[in-house]
Amino acid sequence: MNNIKTIDDYLLGNTAPGDTLLFEAKMLLNSDLREDMQHQQHTYSIIRQYGRQIIKAEIKAVQQALATEPQYKSFMQRIVNLFKK
Amino acid sequence: MNNNRLLTVEMREAFFTALYKKAFPAVGRHVARMGGSLEEAQDIFQDTLVIYYEKVTSEDADIVVNEKAYLLGIAKKLWLQHYKAGSKNQPLDDMDLQVAADERPATGKLLHYLETAGKKCMELLKAYYYDGATVSDVAAQFGYGGIHSATVAKYKCLEKVRGTVKKNSLRYADFIE
Numbered sequence: 001m002n003n004i005k006t007i008d009d010y011l012l013g014n015t016a017p018g019d020t021l022l023f024e025a026k027m028l029l030n031s032d033l034r035e036d037m038q039h040q041q042h043t044y045s046i047i048r049q050y051g052r053q054i055i056k057a058e059i060k061a062v063q064q065a066l067a068t069e070p071q072y073k074s075f076m077q078r079i080v081n082l083f084k085k
Numbered sequence: 086m087n088n089n090r091l092l093t094v095e096m097r098e099a100f101f102t103a104l105y106k107k108a109f110p111a112v113g114r115h116v117a118r119m120g121g122s123l124e125e126a127q128d129i130f131q132d133t134l135v136i137y138y139e140k141v142t143s144e145d146a147d148i149v150v151n152e153k154a155y156l157l158g159i160a161k162k163l164w165l166q167h168y169k170a171g172s173k174n175q176p177l178d179d180m181d182l183q184v185a186a187d188e189r190p191a192t193g194k195l196l197h198y199l200e201t202a203g204k205k206c207m208e209l210l211k212a213y214y215y216d217g218a219t220v221s222d223v224a225a226q227f228g229y230g231g232i233h234s235a236t237v238a239k240y241k242c243l244e245k246v247r248g249t250v251k252k253n254s255l256r257y258a259d260f261i262e
Contacts, residue, residue: 004243042254045198050215063127075110082110
């Protein structure tokens with residue numbers, strides 16, 4: 001599994017302090033490791049964007065349900081009324 | 086480990102519906118008072134819920150005593166930023182202080198590629214890293230025999246996606262039309 005787990009632990013803050021120092025020293029000496037770490041960091045940012053995209057779609061679906069389902073009609077009407085000038 | 090894992094679409098639907106009922110009228114009232122539209126209130130509230138979701142599913146989530154006041158606070162802040170920016174489409178990333186300063190360009194294309202080519206891995210990684218699922222949650226949700234095989238799968242997926250990210254950075258042009 002090469003360095004995936006080590007970098008995962010490091011980036012998620014699950015590395016013991018002594019090992020963190022050691023790992024950072026290794027990164028200084030090893031540009032491949034440094035690059036892998038950067039790519040992995042980018043991977044987490046992509047996973048977060050993916051997660052956000054899905055959560056936002058789920059939230060929009062809830063909003064859509066509130067706007068259309070009969071049991072929420074009076075609830076939504078009260079909100080719509082707030083915007084009537 | 087946090088106890089706020091909202092692992093299924095149904096659980097999240099119930100969670101968000103309850104928050105709409107609890108806090109959307111107050112947010113709507115605020116936006117209306119500030120001269121905003123219903124659509125703006127809805128946009129602001131969507132982003133508010135994304136931020137709140139990320140907070141409650143994060144490992145170091147504190148307990149929020151008054152959810153309604155908390156959500157209204159986020160929404161007011163978002164409204165202020167939206168109002169200052171004068172743009173309806175200011176992305177959430179700009180508003181979220183927790184985001185690493187490391188969002189690179191061309192990520193949209195890469196993400197799109199990963200969604201189609203590696204959907205199962207993305208789902209698994211999302212469950213673990215974004216929704217805050219534990220490895221045993223992941224095992225149950227994705228049908229692995231146990232914690233060990235789910236852990237292996239998680240690292241394999243991470244390796245696969247990281248490989249794609251790496252390839253993308255080397256051959257940037259492949260992901261541009």
